[in-house]
Amino acid sequence: MQNILEIENVSKHYAGHTALDDVSLNVPRGKVYGLLGPNGAGKTTLIRIINHITAPDAGRVMFNGHQLTQNDVAHIGYLPEERGLYKKMKVGEQALFFARLKGLSNRDAQIRLKQWFDKFGISSWWNKKVEELSKGMAQKVQFIITVLHEPELLIFDEPFSGFDPINANLLKNEILALRDKGATVIFSTHNMSSVEAVCDNITLINASRNILTGNVAEIREQMGANRYRMAVTDSVSNLLAGIDPLLAEHKIEKTEGDTTTLIIRANPGVTRREILRAANESADVTLFAPALPSMDEVFITTVENFNRENK
Numbered sequence: 001m002q003n004i005l006e007i008e009n010v011s012k013h014y015a016g017h018t019a020l021d022d023v024s025l026n027v028p029r030g031k032v033y034g035l036l037g038p039n040g041a042g043k044t045t046l047i048r049i050i051n052h053i054t055a056p057d058a059g060r061v062m063f064n065g066h067q068l069t070q071n072d073v074a075h076i077g078y079l080p081e082e083r084g085l086y087k088k089m090k091v092g093e094q095a096l097f098f099a100r101l102k103g104l105s106n107r108d109a110q111i112r113l114k115q116w117f118d119k120f121g122i123s124s125w126w127n128k129k130v131e132e133l134s135k136g137m138a139q140k141v142q143f144i145i146t147v148l149h150e151p152e153l154l155i156f157d158e159p160f161s162g163f164d165p166i167n168a169n170l171l172k173n174e175i176l177a178l179r180d181k182g183a184t185v186i187f188s189t190h191n192m193s194s195v196e197a198v199c200d201n202i203t204l205i206n207a208s209r210n211i212l213t214g215n216v217a218e219i220r221e222q223m224g225a226n227r228y229r230m231a232v233t234d235s236v237s238n239l240l241a242g243i244d245p246l247l248a249e250h251k252i253e254k255t256e257g258d259t260t261t262l263i264i265r266a267n268p269g270v271t272r273r274e275i276l277r278a279a280n281e282s283a284d285v286t287l288f289a290p291a292l293p294s295m296d297e298v299f300i301t302t303v304e305n306f307n308r309e310n311k
Contacts, residue, residue, distance in 0.1 A: 003062075004029040004153055004184045005050065010059035012045050019045040020056070021208040027153075027186060027201075032179050034199035034216070035188040036299060041205045043188050044081075047155055050186070051078050064152075074103065077151040079142060081158040081188075085130045091141055092126035095148075102149040109148070116144040120170070135162035143171065147178060154178065155186045160194055172198055192295035202295075204302055211306045216295070223301070224292040226266040230279065231287035233258045242282030246270045263291050 005027035012020040020042045027033045037043050048054045049061060052073050061068040063075075086094055092113070099109035117123045120140050130138055139162050147154060156175070160168045175198055179185055187199060195202060196216065204212040212219070226248070232239050240250065243264070250264045266275055272288070279285050293301070 002028060004064060005186075006062040007046070007050075008060050008062065010046070010049065010056045010061065012042075012049065012054070012056050018208050020049075020205075022059070023205065023208070023210045024059075025203045025210055025213055027184060029184055030179060030182055031200040032175065032185040032187055032198050034195045034202035035186055035205070036190075036192075036195065036202055037205035038303060042208045043205055044157070046205070047078070047157060047186070047188060050155065051076060074149075075152045077146040077149065077154045079146040079154075079156045079159055081161065085138055085142060087129065087131040089130060090126070091122075091128050091130060091133070094130065095141060095145055098145045099148050104149055112148050113144070116148065120144065136164065136167055139163065140167070140171075143174075147174075147183075151183070153184050153186070155188070157188045158190070159187070160189070160191060168194075192299055195295045204299065206303050206306050207310070212298075212302050219298060220292045220295070223298055224290065226268070226270070227291045227293070228264050228266070228272070228275070229253070229261060229287065229289050229291035230264055230285065231259050231261045232279070232283040232285055233260075234283040236260050236262070236283075239279060239283040243275055243278045246275055246278060259286065261287070 003026045007023060007025045007027075010020055010023045011018070023042070023046065035043050035046070045054070049056050050068070052068060052070050063072045089097070095113050096106070096109050099113065100106065104112070114123075117126065122137070122140060125133065125137070125141070130141070133141070139159075143159065146156075154175075159171060159175070163171060172194065175185055175187070187195075189195065199216050201215050202213070202219070203210055236252065239262075244250070246266055247270075248265045248267050250262055253261045253263050255261075264275070266272075276285065276288060279288070
């Protein structure tokens with residue numbers, strides 16, 4: 001079965017507010033799937049529906065080929081953005097408590113927790129109270145609790161929040177390792193650089209609707225069609241006078257000393273050779289290369305276009 005999760009025409013309404021409006025998406029098995037969108041777009045509502053915390057008003061959620069039930073929650077690990085550890089409990093005691101809730105025997109829980117605590121270098125925290133830990137330290141503990149029972153589907157909501165770059169990279173590598181071992185990951189975040197680093201596919205939700213779905217590399221290539229980065233050491237005005245008729249748009253990215261770097265997009269049908277020929281006649285070109293948009297640019301452009309078209 002290719003998809004572990006299928007969201008079919010799901011809608012959810014609250015008093016005076018539509019949280020989700022006919023949203024559909026498919027999450028492929030064994031991939032990291034980014035769930036993106038501005039604050040209030042509907043991501044958290046969708047995550048709550050997938051976790052069987054709330055029910056959709058219309059549509060359905062299919063898990064492993066059947067309609068999602070409460071029993072399926074045992075096969076899902078959820079790390080919410082708002083953490084839920086008991087501050088007065090000791091770390092090890094609490095980790096064991098949650099492990100037993102998820103069906104592990106005391107022996108298996110002890111073995112797996114020791115492996116994870118050793119891997120994260122936090123064995124010395126076992127007898128500390130949660131209130132003694134920093135936000136990032138507590139998040140490591142909750143990450144371990146989330147993955148300990150080795151669920152088929154993992155849902156991480158802003159998992160890098162509170163982490164320094166070293167620990168964020170550690171967590172990123174663990175998420176990729178879980179995927180490589182067969183887990184499917186839904187990754188909800190505002191951090192677009194982390195999307196480029198870990199996500200295979202994404203869905204972008206805005207104003208309660210799915211406005212973009214696809215493979216990350218393919219989306220970037222599609223939105224980067226006819227888009228190039230160009231650097232020149234001569235007058236930018238002379239350059240633009242020579243190539244502007246060939247361009248759909250341009251913007252200056254940066255200027256350092258005598259060198260100016262631009263991002264340009266060619267008109268449909270205009271070749272790189274035509275642009276280079278015109279540019280070389282009016283400026284000293286030191287760089288000319290394809291310029292794929294970052295996921296930040298994809299996010300901003302897609303949301304702005306949607307909002308403009310749906311005023």
